[in-house]
Amino acid sequence: MARLLYELTESFRIAFAQIRANKMRSALTALGVIIGIVAVTLMGTAIRGIDIGFERSLAMLGDDVLYVQKWPWGNVEDWWNYQNRPPLLIEQCEALNRVIASTPNSLLEVAVPMAQRGSAVKVGENQVSGIAIFGTTADYSRLMSVDFQEGRFFNETESTAGRQVCVLGGDVGEALFPGRSALDQTVLIKGQPFTVIGVLAKQGSFLGLFSFDAQVLMPINAFRKYYGIRNGGTSLRVKVTDKTRLIEASDELIGAMRRVRSQLPGERDNFSINQQQAFKEQLDPVKSGIALAGLFITGLSLFVGAIGIMNITFVSVKERTKEIGTRKALGARRRTILLQFLIEAVSICLIGGLIGLSFTYAVCLFLEHYVPSLPVEFSANLVVVSMGVSVATGILSGFMPAWGASRLDPVVALRYE
Amino acid sequence: MSNSLAPDFTGRITRPAGPIVIDIAGVTKLYKMGEEIIHALRGVSVEIRRNEYLAIMGPSGSGKSTLMNMLGCLDTPTAGRYEFTGKNVAHMEDDELADIRNREIGFVFQTFNLLPRSTALANVELPLIYAGLPPSVRRERATQALQSVGLGERMLHKPNELSGGQRQRVAIARALVNNPSIILADEPTGNLDSKTGVEIMALFEQLYELGNTIIVVTHEEDIARHARRIVRLRDGLIESDGPAL
Structure with missing residues (x-):
């Protein structure tokens, strides 16, 4: 356990050294993740905002009030049955x-x-x-x-x-x-x-x-x-x-x-008895439809970002084949090499995620201040979820190349030019 | 330096050999190249003792590189016995081999194989990281190793700020830093001019006299002559094995 922790810290140091050494490349790769995270989190705030606006609106109707009306809330097919009430x-x-x-x-x-x-x-x-x-x-x-x-x-x-x-x-x-x-x-x-x-x-x-x-x-x-x-x-x-x-x-x-x-x-x-619950039932499917479609589309942009990470990790592994050979000759185990590349990918994602999240936060502050009628809500939940998504993206996209690196035969890797 | 050792007729000190470090018997190695099967080693037996200074020689295709990879625990034999300080390494898994390489073997490569973006100090610390040592201990031991190869002043330089000879010294410091049982050098002067090559060989001489076990793989007669014993390979077999003259 202590050994794993040690390897993790060392891997993080190596990863950050690598990212610093390849600033431009890392930045461009991170950009894909940034865009993805911004899209997803903005969508998240929007969905949350819709929810809150919806609830606020329903509260205006009063949750302890029943409405007696000629027409029911929501759509009716057989309008003629209501017309003559x-x-x-x-x-x-x-x-x-x-x-x-x-x-x-x-x-x-x-x-x-x-x-x-x-x-x-x-x-x-x-x-x-x-x-x-x-x-x-x-x-x-x-x-x-x-x-x-x-x-x-x-x-x-x-x-x-x-x-x-x-x-x-x-x-x-x-x-x-x-x-x-x-x-x-x-x-x-x-x-x-x-x-x-x-x-x-x-x-x-x-x-x-x-x-x-x-x-x-x-x-x-x-x-x-x-x-x-x-x-x-x-x-x-x-x-x-x-x-x-x-x-x-x-x-x-x-x-x-x-x-x-x-x-x-x-x-x-x-007559019809109406209550806010009826609105909820009408609007809930619409709401989840919007949420699903929105998250799917924005999720696609994150997916593109993830492919960018995978690509760059593959390149990075290829480029550093000889280095991997050297590290293995000096005693690096498979897990060490796997962690090194995986953490590099995860770090880029995390940094991208953080930048993306701050951007979203700024946008939310801006909207709250200048367009108060637009409901947006930046929550702690969102921070946790988007960081989780960033890390997961890094792990998923970095795993294949990192796995490949860890399985390299040291003899072959050392001979690689 | 121990004065009790008598210089041989060339004026060099030969230290008495210690216990067996490497024991290889009847080792073969087959490679598949497409349809063709290549017999890189056809049954090699060799014993290497502590405090030996050995050169492995042979033309290209003689199996010299394969033997070196085997000795360095980078590769395992197809058949035969390989014991490293009494441990059978012939059938070890990747990670076990990695641990042996880390603790028992110090590699010196023809192309130095330093991490280009890390300082000399960080490069030398690398094996200690894989050994799991805390940063303060790493720093201290890496500093000592660099001082012992005469690079105490250039520890924080990166490889591209160092000359070829200095780079190879960094690599040698890295090989020494974990106190390995053997130092395995693959054409250590191959990428250096002859003057610098002589300096590096002098450094090996010095390390040998300090009690290290050194195996140099080379195809150059001049370099091999620095060793006390020469093993010559040809077509995957040992052609001769005897003291260097």
């Missing part, structure tokens, strides 16, 4: 809440209606458009997964009375009132004055598709006055009491909704 109405939400209240040990806590419309919001000459206006009740504050930057949510009284108050999403608040407080200011929505009572903290965009910060929340009774409640434009959100029992809660909700809608036994549900 009855719309979700505020009255049904109230009825649902009564059912929840009358159910002992209900897994459901509260249901809120969500009516949605796109609109512009104005302050004097300042206008932001494409804002999602939501009408809801005061209970919404119980299932919000976002904090307030300032102010508060509207209360029961404001909600029922349909007072003209509103809560702004983070981006809306910043755009309309840059650098100052929005509280108690008046904004115009559909020409009507609304008093700002709260601004939400920023939470970013959902899967990069739409921003949760470009929204305005108002009492549904105020919303109804100016927008009306259009068919299908409303959905319900239901908070569950225990998010570990989401499936049971979902079953209870189906039963409760059927009661609210007086559906007959045997009749198909005329």
Whole structure:
């Protein structure tokens, strides 16, 4: 064991001396590995970033919230079966809440209606458009997964009375009132004055598709006055009491909704219960598809790098045949020669891997700083894995030539010119 | 230098031979060259004792190189007996042979065979690395060896900064450094001018007088004459074996 350690250290010294002696060649060989490792690790960070962005987005939906909607999330083939479903109405939400209240040990806590419309919001000459206006009740504050930057949510009284108050999403608040407080200011929505009572903290965009910060929340009774409640434009959100029992809660909700809608036994549900899990199921195969394809393509570039290493090790063995003969004559064993060349290959790979990894790290820092919306994640895991991959590349590509070197007949090797 | 030894009629000191180091009996070696089988050695028997200074001579094709490879444990015989300090090496595996070469044999090559990018010191340390010695011991012993061949001042020079004679001295220091049982020199002056060749042979003489066992393989009569005993090969057989005159 001590002997092996001794040989390893000596082999490393020899390897580094060789690499120093052949700077240009080593650098060019390492370049192949560098490119390979950069490609693979960048892909790794991207995949990890997608994962994280995905999870962050799902968290915005709330992991303890069930969505009652006309349409299920995800693709449906038989769209006509959903098209004619009855719309979700505020009255049904109230009825649902009564059912929840009358159910002992209900897994459901509260249901809120969500009516949605796109609109512009104005302050004097300042206008932001494409804002999602939501009408809801005061209970919404119980299932919000976002904090307030300032102010508060509207209360029961404001909600029922349909007072003209509103809560702004983070981006809306910043755009309309840059650098100052929005509280108690008046904004115009559909020409009507609304008093700002709260601004939400920023939470970013959902899967990069739409921003949760470009929204305005108002009492549904105020919303109804100016927008009306259009068919299908409303959905319900239901908070569950225990998010570990989401499936049971979902079953209870189906039963409760059927009661609210007086559906007959045997009749198909005329609503859909959606939850973030559905998104996960939809997107997971896509995610792993991207990961697999990405790693395969980038893996190819690493493979090319590995062939470069193998080639250079073959050349190195050929070139130093006489040296191998001399070393053997002086008492080098097969294992010693094998280790010498193997470690040379591994060292080049390791150095290449380290350089590649630092490059990836720099790219990640750059992206984090300048393109924060692009999710990248540089993890300790990545360091360990990519170093492992580098070493494995070195061993796999260096083994054949190193093995050949170790088996050389010293008589033949010494005679080689 | 021991004064108890009487110089022979040429004025040289011949040390009394010690115990047997190499014992070869009936050794043959066959090579296949394509379809043809070449009998490089056809039954060679020779005994070499400690403190001998021996030259192996013969024209090319006489089997001299094959015998040298055999003596140097670089190659094993097809048939016959080979005992090295009592150990049977005829059927040893590669790695066992490597250990014998490392501990018992010091090689000096015609083309020096130094590692071009390593200093003289690093070159001399090489056998000690394979012997598994710690760096401080290596350094000390390599330094001593280089000083003993008169290169104490040039230890940190690389081979291309040294003259041919100096390179061969480095190689000799490398051969000496592990205190081997024999020093095996293959045409040690073949790549040197005659003046430098004489210097190198003087160094061998000195090493012999210090108690080393030296085997020189050569085809030059002048070089062989430095030895005390000459073994002549022809066509894979020993033609003559006797004291050098």
